[in-house]
Amino acid sequence: MAKSVTLSIDAMGGDGGPEVILPGASIALQRCPDIRYQIFGKLEEVEPILDTLPELKAVSGVHHCEIAVSMDDKPSQALRQGRWKSSMWKALECAKDGDAGAVVSAGNTGALMAMAKFCLRPMPDIERPAIAAIWPTMRGESIVLDVGATIGADAQQLIDYAILGGAMARAVFGIERPSVGLLNVGVEEVKGLEEIKTAGRMLREHDLASIDYFGFVEGDDLGKGTVDVVVTEGFSGNIALKTAEGTARQISQYLRSAMSRTIQAQLGYLLARPAFDRLREKMDPRKVNGGVFLGLNGLVIKSHGGTDAEGFAAAVELAYDMVRNDLMNRISTDLEAYHASGAAVLADRGKETAK
Template structure:
């Protein structure tokens, strides 16, 4: 019999707080009956909602927290005021001490990353964590990282991100040897920043069995699904993410305006409604809600702060899936294999070349 998956939830995070988190957790439980929850938040707010969700209440252990990190709190402020007492910190502690296999929060991204780094620490040999997003593509889905954890990255950090993203692709997509591409201004080896070119050389030389490095990819490859994992640093990754989200909304508005302009267009919409419904489902950001903090000594999933219950449920499902597929062990094994390859010596040379 399969073992239950335990997740810790920051019930106070996000724009909607427990009024979104708890219904989302209930939807997640309906889809994944093996989930159990450790829920952290203000009990006077949680208990009335849970009374309407008896199945969720039965599968949950509640923990009262007096402090909630606000969405506009600065990371340093959240650490000072919310450390030890907040629902966010307590949820992370459950991940640290092994009570939960993963942590899910829709709270302040900067505060969550700061607290996660302080509470969980980074994995051995990983200097900086990354946020990985699942990206809808023409071919299905791919993983893009970093989409906003840090600004800038040297060659070694880009290699770390490649290993982290590859392990996630193996765990989430079930791909034995995922393809990896470095986001660049062109596919030619002579183009781009020295850090990217150095990382490309070292990935090719390492010849890792767990990933298939295919070279540089460009911005339009994100939507094409040219590779399973696209690696970049947080500045360009976050811009790409926000651009894609804005473009999806722009196309939706164009279609809505075009379909309501004339009577003939409205009739055409009715005839094509099944096709538009499929398009809407494909572009629904709630289906891929959940940024994964990779490189920490624990699993943390960041749900979009403005999501609804359906979107939070997607983050819960993603967290449970990664726990079942033992993502942390996969990452550790891939890092060990990289160091065993001897590529770390060449990495130091590459760092000098990148300066």
């Protein structure tokens, strides 16, 4: 019998709090019966909802927390006031202590990242953790990072993101050697910021066994699915993410407006409804809900704060998959291989210089 997967849940996060989080955890449990939960929140809000979800209650430990970090708290404020007593901090601490394989929260992104960095700490040689998102494409799905953890990145940080994203692609998609591209203003090697060109050159030199470096990719490659992993810094990554979300809503609104304009359009919609239903499902942001904090000594999944129970269930299932597929060990192995290859590259350069 397979060992169960324990996840730590911040029940107070998001716009809906326990009324969304707990039903979402229950939906995920139905699909993954070997999940076990450690739930952190205010008992007076959590317990009445748990009483209506007996299957969830039976596999959950519940822990009272006095403070709930609000969605508009500044990270520094949340870290100062929410440490030790908040549901967010306690959920992270549960993973730090080894009592959970991953943390799932729909709470304040800045506060969650600040607390996660303070509680779990970045992995050795990782200066800046990244947020990775699963991106729907014409070929299926890809991973994009960073989508907003930090602004700007030097060449070494972009290489770190490539390794982290590659490990995630192997764990989530089951791809043995995922293709990785650096987001740039053109595919030519002479274009782009110096940091991106340097990162591309170093990735070619290292020729890592864990990833297949493709080269530079452009904005339209995100939707095409040209590579399995797209690497960028947080400023442009977050803009790309929000642009894609807005475009999806825009197209959806256009279709609704067009289909209701005339009797003929309404009839056409009825005839084509199965196709529209497939399109709606493909564009449903709930299906790919969950930003993954990579580069920490623990797994943290950030659900969209405004999602519903189905969307939160998707974030929980993503956490489950990454724990089940041993993402943390994959990342550690890939980072060790990178540093070993770096030493080899430097040695080869030394030999060339000596000649």
